Amino acid sequence: MCSVGDAFNIDIAEGIVPRKYKCKDCEKQFKGIGTNPKCPECHSANTETI
Ligand SMILES: [Zn+2]
Structure with missing residues (x-):
């Protein structure tokens, strides 16, 4: 019996790319994951994506 496993399960990590x-408060630029990361400098949630 010669069975070739053709089920290729490739796990691609999606959606965890840091942005x-x-x-906006201290103009610190940082990478974060999620929708509303906090500033590592002043812990403000007043951030925007760039
Ligand atoms: Zn800040």
């Missing part, structure tokens, strides 16, 4: 954010 660049910028703090």
Whole structure:
């Protein structure tokens, strides 16, 4: 019996690419994951993607 396993399960990590954010309060630029990361500098949630 010769069976070739043709089930290729390739796990691609999706959706965990860090995005660049910028703090509007102290203008610190940082990478974060998620929708509303906090600034590592001043812990403000007043951030935007860049
Ligand atoms: Zn900040």
